[in-house]
Structure formats: C-alpha cells, structure tokens
Amino acid sequence: MPSHFDTLRRTFISLFRSKPEVNVTTTLPATFHAWRTLLSAQNRFLNLVLSSQKAARREKFISMAFIRAQGTSMFVAVYAMLRQLQFFNETDRAILEAPFQRLRAHLNRLLAATPASSCAELVLPMDKVCAALTCSVGTKMAFLGEIRSKIPDVRVPDGFVVTAAGFHLFLNQSDLRGEINRRLQALEVQDVVDMFRVSSDLQMLIINARLPEQLEEAILSAYRALEYRAGLRGVRVAVRSSAVGEDSMETSFAGQYRTELNVSEDLLFMAYKEVVASKYALTAISYRLSLGLKDEDLPMCVGCMVMEDAAAGGAMYTQDPTSSDTKTLYVDAVHGLNKAVADGYVSPDHWEVAKHPEPVIQATTIRSKDKKFACFLSEEGATLISVPAAQRLRPTLTSEQVLSLCRVGMALERHFLCPLDIHWSMSKEGVLSILQARPLKTVVAKHATQETRTVEAAETLAKGGQTASPGIAGGPAYIVRSNIDMFQFPEGGVLVARGPNPSWSALLPRASAVVTEHGGGIFGHLANIAREFGIPALFDVPEALSRIQPGMTVLVDASRQLVQRVEGQILEPRTLHHWGTLVGSPVHQALTEVLDVVAHPSSANPLVPRLDPDKLSSLTDIAQAANLLAAEHLIQAVTTNLTPKVLDVSQPIDWWILDLDAPEPPITSSARRRPPLRISVSEHFLLKGIWSAIAQYPWTTFAKTPRRTSLDRLLRRLGYGSRHVLTSPWPRLFLIADNLLHLYLRVNAGLFIIQAQSGKTPSERCVALHWQWPPRRRPNRDWLESFKDAMVGHGFHIDTLEDGVFSWTSGDNHEDIAAKLALAGNMVGKAIQWRTNRDVPKIVES
Numbered sequence: 001m002p003s004h005f006d007t008l009r010r011t012f013i014s015l016f017r018s019k020p021e022v023n024v025t026t027t028l029p030a031t032f033h034a035w036r037t038l039l040s041a042q043n044r045f046l047n048l049v050l051s052s053q054k055a056a057r058r059e060k061f062i063s064m065a066f067i068r069a070q071g072t073s074m075f076v077a078v079y080a081m082l083r084q085l086q087f088f089n090e091t092d093r094a095i096l097e098a099p100f101q102r103l104r105a106h107l108n109r110l111l112a113a114t115p116a117s118s119c120a121e122l123v124l125p126m127d128k129v130c131a132a133l134t135c136s137v138g139t140k141m142a143f144l145g146e147i148r149s150k151i152p153d154v155r156v157p158d159g160f161v162v163t164a165a166g167f168h169l170f171l172n173q174s175d176l177r178g179e180i181n182r183r184l185q186a187l188e189v190q191d192v193v194d195m196f197r198v199s200s201d202l203q204m205l206i207i208n209a210r211l212p213e214q215l216e217e218a219i220l221s222a223y224r225a226l227e228y229r230a231g232l233r234g235v236r237v238a239v240r241s242s243a244v245g246e247d248s249m250e251t252s253f254a255g256q257y258r259t260e261l262n263v264s265e266d267l268l269f270m271a272y273k274e275v276v277a278s279k280y281a282l283t284a285i286s287y288r289l290s291l292g293l294k295d296e297d298l299p300m301c302v303g304c305m306v307m308e309d310a311a312a313g314g315a316m317y318t319q320d321p322t323s324s325d326t327k328t329l330y331v332d333a334v335h336g337l338n339k340a341v342a343d344g345y346v347s348p349d350h351w352e353v354a355k356h357p358e359p360v361i362q363a364t365t366i367r368s369k370d371k372k373f374a375c376f377l378s379e380e381g382a383t384l385i386s387v388p389a390a391q392r393l394r395p396t397l398t399s400e401q402v403l404s405l406c407r408v409g410m411a412l413e414r415h416f417l418c419p420l421d422i423h424w425s426m427s428k429e430g431v432l433s434i435l436q437a438r439p440l441k442t443v444v445a446k447h448a449t450q451e452t453r454t455v456e457a458a459e460t461l462a463k464g465g466q467t468a469s470p471g472i473a474g475g476p477a478y479i480v481r482s483n484i485d486m487f488q489f490p491e492g493g494v495l496v497a498r499g500p501n502p503s504w505s506a507l508l509p510r511a512s513a514v515v516t517e518h519g520g521g522i523f524g525h526l527a528n529i530a531r532e533f534g535i536p537a538l539f540d541v542p543e544a545l546s547r548i549q550p551g552m553t554v555l556v557d558a559s560r561q562l563v564q565r566v567e568g569q570i571l572e573p574r575t576l577h578h579w580g581t582l583v584g585s586p587v588h589q590a591l592t593e594v595l596d597v598v599a600h601p602s603s604a605n606p607l608v609p610r611l612d613p614d615k616l617s618s619l620t621d622i623a624q625a626a627n628l629l630a631a632e633h634l635i636q637a638v639t640t641n642l643t644p645k646v647l648d649v650s651q652p653i654d655w656w657i658l659d660l661d662a663p664e665p666p667i668t669s670s671a672r673r674r675p676p677l678r679i680s681v682s683e684h685f686l687l688k689g690i691w692s693a694i695a696q697y698p699w700t701t702f703a704k705t706p707r708r709t710s711l712d713r714l715l716r717r718l719g720y721g722s723r724h725v726l727t728s729p730w731p732r733l734f735l736i737a738d739n740l741l742h743l744y745l746r747v748n749a750g751l752f753i754i755q756a757q758s759g760k761t762p763s764e765r766c767v768a769l770h771w772q773w774p775p776r777r778r779p780n781r782d783w784l785e786s787f788k789d790a791m792v793g794h795g796f797h798i799d800t801l802e803d804g805v806f807s808w809t810s811g812d813n814h815e816d817i818a819a820k821l822a823l824a825g826n827m828v829g830k831a832i833q834w835r836t837n838r839d840v841p842k843i844v845e846s
Contacts, residue, residue: 028641032660035634036737038084042623043757043766045077046808049599049620050797056591064294064587068111069185071594075104078619081626088633096625099616103597110593122166122218125225126159137161138242138301143437151415154408155433158229159237159305160222162272164244166215167299170276174209184295192487195282202280207273216269223268226306236262236307236375239271241278245298251291252438252532255342255502255525256284261382262307262375276300283506290509290533292587307375308433310425312396313338314348315523318409319419321442321531322470328362329353329406332523333396335387336372338423338435344500344524345384346371347540349396359406361399368392397426405432412437441532461547461554462563468527471536474555474566475512477548480504494556496548500526500539508533513556515563517544538563604804605772624806631744644730648678649695656730660737686741686756687734689818693825697833741821749832750774750804754824758817765817768808769824771831787827794823
C-alpha cells in the first residue's frame, strides 16, 4: 500500500501536468450534436429504468416479453451513449466497454430461456415415463407414468408422450418461436380485445405451420407401436395437454389447455398442433400473466392415450379443497365421459366418503343428469347427447363402485404423499381407469369479512348452492353469456353466468367473485382456478340469472352460500389478483434480477476518486460515467472556444449560459475585453421553469464559489482523488438547446447537475438531479430522509448513496417537465441552504 508521502508526491506532480487534450477534431456544431444525442440516449435509459421500477412495485402489468424488451432497450440506449462518447474520447469509451460487455453477458444469462430438458427423445412410450422426467413430459403424464410403473394394480390407459424436445423442435424448425415472442412483446395485457386478437393469431400461426418431418415420423412410429400393443388397427386416442407446470400444486392450469378426444390416425398431427396452439389460448395467456409465469419455461408436451369407452366418468378429491378436513373423500360422477363434470355441463351425482381404515359412505346426492358426452367411431371427437328420461335420476355408480374408487384414491394419496385431484372413467364392464392425478390445492376460508357501507337494508337475492371457492367479496354484477360479453367485463365486477364454462377463467384476474346458476360444483375447472386466485365462487345457485340484475352492487358470501344486494359501494373490494400476487412469482423475480444489473448505482459520481471499471456494478453506473466524461470533455472544449452569455437577472452573482443552438464565435483578444452578452430568462421555457425556483434563494449568502487557490485545489484532490471533475471558469453554467437544459453548479455544498429534456415522445421527457456532496460532509439522516420524501412525493425516483444522490423522473408534457424542473431547482436551493444554515432540521416545502 502506498504511503501518505507517496500519495502527496504524486498529487503535487499532477498539479503541474498538462490537462489531457480533448479529442474534438470536428466542428463545434457536430460536438454539440454528439452531446445532445448522448443525453437523449441517457434520458431514454432513465425512463426505461423508471417504468421497470414501477412494474416491480406492481404499478404495471408485466410479462417476460416486457422484461426482455425493457432489458434489451436499456442496453441499446447505453450502447448509444458509448458510441457518442467515442466521438469525444476513444480511451474513455474503451474503459467503459469492458464493464458494459460484462453486464450485458450477465443480463443475457438472466433472460435466457430455461434450457431444454435432458431427455432428447422426441416421443416416449408410457412405459418409459416416470416422475423423474417431469421436465420432459409434463406433470400430468409424469404422474400417470409413475402410477403405471409403481402401482401396477391401478389401471392407466396405454399411450405415448410427445416430449418437450419435440415441442422445441417444432417451434424452432418452423421459425415460430421468434414470431411468437414478437407478438407477445407487443401485447396490450390489460386490453381483452387485443389479447383475444393476439391469442387467435398465435393459435392459427401454430395450426397452419408444418410439423418437422423428423417429428412426424416419431409420432407415427409411436402410434404404430400403440396399435400393436392395443391389438387394434386404427385405435382412437385422446390427445391431452401435459405442459411443464400444468397440474402442479400451485399452478393447475385447469381447463386452460385443449384436449382432443376420439382422434383417428388421419387427424393425429392436426390434433397435436391444436393442443400445442392452446398454449396461447386467451385463458392460458391470461393465467400465465396473472401468476407471473415465464412462457418459455412451460413447453407444451402432449400425451396420446388409448380412448376409453366410458359408461361413467368424473372426478375425486382425496380431501375437501375448501376446508381443513383431511378425513373425507369427495366423488362426483356423470353418465358418459368425465368432460361433463370438468367443464360444468351438468350437475353431477355426489358422494362424501369417510376414509377410516376402510372407506365408508357418509352422504349421497343423486341429481338429474340430462346430458352426457359420448364417442362414436363414425365421427371424431366427443358428442354431447341427451340422456333418456328414465336414466337421468339413476345413480351413476353403485355403492361398491364408489368404495372401490375411493380405495384407489387413498392408495394414490399414500404414494404421492399429498391430497390429489383425480379424474377417472369406468367402462360398461366396471373396469376403472385413471386419466389424471394431480396435486390438489386447498383453500381454507378466513373468518374476516369484507367491510361494506352501513346500509338501512340488505336484500338477500339468492341462497344455497355449492361453495366452489370460499370467501366474501362484492362489486357490480355483470352477466356473461358469450365471448362478446367478455370484452366489456368491468374491473372488479362479479361474474354471473349460467354455468362454470372454463372459458370464463380468462376473466378471473379482473373479477371479484363468481356466481353460476348450475353445474360443476367444487370439481370443475373454473372452481379450481377460482381457488388458485383466491376468488369467492358460488355455483349451482337457484335462479341466479333472474334474481341478479346487471349493474346491481352485490356481496357474494360463498362460505355461507349467500348473495346479497348492497346499497352503495363496497369500501374495501378484494385486491384483484393480477396486482396482488406477482411479487415472488418467476416473472417478478426475473424483473428484480434485471434491475439489480441495470438500476442500482454504486456511486453518485463513478469518476471519483478515479474511474475504475471493476467498480462499475450496474448499467446506471456506466450511463452516469459516460454522461460525466462527455460533459467534462465538452466543457473543456467550450471553455477554450466559446464565450458564454450571462443570464439577465437581478442577482449579485453571474449565471453563465451557452446556447448550443446559437453559439458565440471563438474567443479573441478583443472579445475578452468586451462585456459578455446577456440573455433573458423568458427566451427558453425550461430555463424559465428552473429559474422560478432558483430565484427564491439568497445566493450571495450561501452559494459562494469554492476557492480556487493552489492549496485549495491540492486539498480537494486529496479529498476527491486524482481526478477533478467538471472544472471550468464558470461554476454556475447553463447549457441550453431547443428542448434541453443542463445546469452545472459547483458550490461549497458540492457538485449539482440538473438535466432536463422535453422531447416529442415520452421517452424523451426526463428530469434528473445529481448531487455529489464533498467527502465526509454527508447530510444527517433526518434531513436526508425529508429530502428523499419530498422528491419521491413528486414522482421522482431517488438513489441515496454514500457520496450523493441521483434522482430522476419522467413527464407527461412540456408543462409537466417545466414544473418538475422547478422542483429540482427548489431542492438544490434547499440543499445549499441547509449546508449553510444547520439550524434548518428538515425540508419544509414552500
């Protein structure tokens, strides 16, 4: 470590060294243009950082496309600054290039898509599928493969899985990935119409794309092997989604993706593409955005299983999802395929079964089931048909079949060590098949109720039904009957519908509660999503559509199965899901990591004590260093080439101005002898805005220019380090142009820089305040907190550092920029006033 004597010796030598030559080899107008271009790039960067920070505070809806676009745009803006810095000095630009490339590589790693799964096979038969391959085949097929291999007594239909590797091959070879990312990046996520349009376009893009020949051969080969194992030529299959992340504990994606039933060989490829395309269905896009999930982390795997000829089907929960009861199983069943239960077409038969050592039926509810889904060899897909009147009230299952089903459910729960949501089918011969087994998310109702305005009377509109998701919430009622109604659904509205159509789940991020007139119960897809989002949902409410009128303010108490009319408004409506749950989500975590790279400066002035590339830890550091370096070279250039004007104001001290749009000619000996030209404050609207604040303070009493003796320069160099920044003969210097203003102010309180731009686009409207206080002269905590609160209270973002503060904000228009510029000038005056008069404990806004 160098001794104090060595430091002092080097400092003395540096006093007598000549200043480095400024590499300004072109005309001054070109120099000014480079500097203004650099400032515009910095303002774009600061506005991008500001919008990203608002998103991190949940003031803006975000997606990975947004984060990727923001990160890329921020690096492009700073790279533009470095290009302009090269115009001034190539050496300085080269110094900043290394940390810039280091941070860019770091950001690329953060934003890179999740690596492909370790399984390189495009298609896997079910016998090779297990829980260890979840990232390659999806949770749904991984669970079913685990059951086939580990619990052979439980029957799972045979089949095969098109893996994540096959999905990536399809998107990459068809050049779909780039187009999908581009369209998602431009998506207006709070505009349902735009989301519907983008969703339709993306699905058609995928459906119309051709499958890679390699993938077609792998699928066809797996289908031929399945025909052989099934002993049936032309075996029909059910083509089911099994995306990574689907059917997990926290993200069920219930009903968000497509399932194609009863598919023949001729339509197998088309069915695969339709299931892949459903990854971008409106409901699925809305679901991912609402939970903050990364689109690229969730590849769409697809399971193809032998189609079961079901006499009955349904769902089973191995515990109550709406309470803490773990000792009861719940079974719903309908005639035909279980699709009628999952999609809420009919109200199913219902059994409650106590586990005990052996299951015991505790309650049975038999309902009228007037419709069912069935499959026919003569046509593709499943058909909704009427059930004969004599069979509608006939129990779907016998008591022994219910108990047998529950024993299977208890065995699966023991194996997977968690409560399960199980979908099943039963053949005419009574053979049980498991079609799905996923972890069951449980939601326990809270006792706290939502406050409402005190009213004279509250009318009970509807009573009864089934609690699909517990809780209480309210808002204006909105009846949804078709997709067109979705476009007008209000924020915070109560969704009222005839049945629990899974398509309505796209509205749940905006809804406060859900009421349906029939169908589904606690087992439907819409019920699952409502529980995940924490939205009260009440299904099977008698005469709901006739009793609840559109626009009526209602309170839904799903826990007590009540719908009441409320006069007035709900005081504390439920926090809408897409604002309330993104914190901690994968997307929010990714945004936080990106901001750590770009937005957290390490120093108010990265050039002091010396420019050290290793200490530039964020993109803001690099941008600030580029700004200060360019300003240093510019001021050195104009000091020797231009004559500043003086602000024409009644102040005992001079304020100098350089008008970059109309610069004075180079200095001559005669020019030095004549008095400087004067300029009026009113000639520039930004100058007028900031001067209205500066003029309020008695600058002669506390804004003295620092002493410039050799000893003073020595002491300052020992304090600041080896580099003296922004040295000029004019300690109070304005640089102005058409829509731009810069103030450099050196006083005993430190270095102040205020920059403002009011351009034509929002990205070109910015106000920034930089204050670097002298070493060991940091303001006390209370005063600094009041300074920070005053800035934040007017919409500024502020970074408080060891050597100073850096604050900036954006503006809506020219008047807004001028007002915020005046605030920045006012805060500078207060800072200098505090430095002079320590009796001022805190900032008191004038």
